[in-house]
Amino acid sequence: MHRFTFIFGLSLMAGMLVLASCGDDDKKVVPVEDAGMDGSTDTDTDTDADGDVGDPCQANAMDLVTLEGICAASESECTAGTSPDNAQGDCNSGLTCCLTEDACLLAGSGMTVCQDTECEGSLPGFQAGCPDNGWCCVDLGDPDAGPGTQDAGQNCMVDFLFDYAHFGGICQAAASACEGGYVPGNEQGNCLASLNLECCIGTDQCVAGGGGILFCTTDPCSGSWGEEVGCPSGETCCSTMK
16 A cells, blocks of 8 residues: 555656646747747848849830849939839839949840930930930841841841841851850841851840740740740740740
8 A cells, every 4th residue: 555655656746747847848938039030020031022122123124125223112212213114123012123323234235335315226215224314225236227237246136026026136257156046047137248247146135025925944835936046045935925
């Protein structure tokens, strides 16, 4: 009897110790903020698809070039202006994509330049993306002037898809390496034929010059058209049209 009472007492004490230890664990839980995981004030991990104030942004212009900028609360904060076609860019609703002063020069694979005066020629420009309120001008040569207008190193243009789309690039020696490729059947574009030049297409032109129906992908094209041109190396320019 005494042996049973002694064993029972030990068991009871052990159970009480287990319960007590469980209670202590509950009291020792480290608060979230003490563990360095307080999400209430951390804005570094934004899961929104669109940009917040201070985030980098992009905005298209004339369906031809993509311009870089920074999201801001108001257009009045933009010292280098905004895209003439889409001031918001890919920023959150209500915000503005303020273009950087080098946005024009970085856009269009060398097809755009900044100048002090208003743009001239068949392709217009816009007064944004340049320092000192300058004009961002597109210079692809005149595709209607026929072959032989653009020299080596100059900007060029190629029309294709029944003249629906226009790709820009740089004139260079025929068959030279070109990451963005050449338009099949119209490799020369408006480059000088006498110098055996071809229009090396910029790697952003499938998207920028595709009018919203072309995209770059590493997958086989499922639409009605596809060529390895106007995209980064290894990607194909595909049409969304069936």
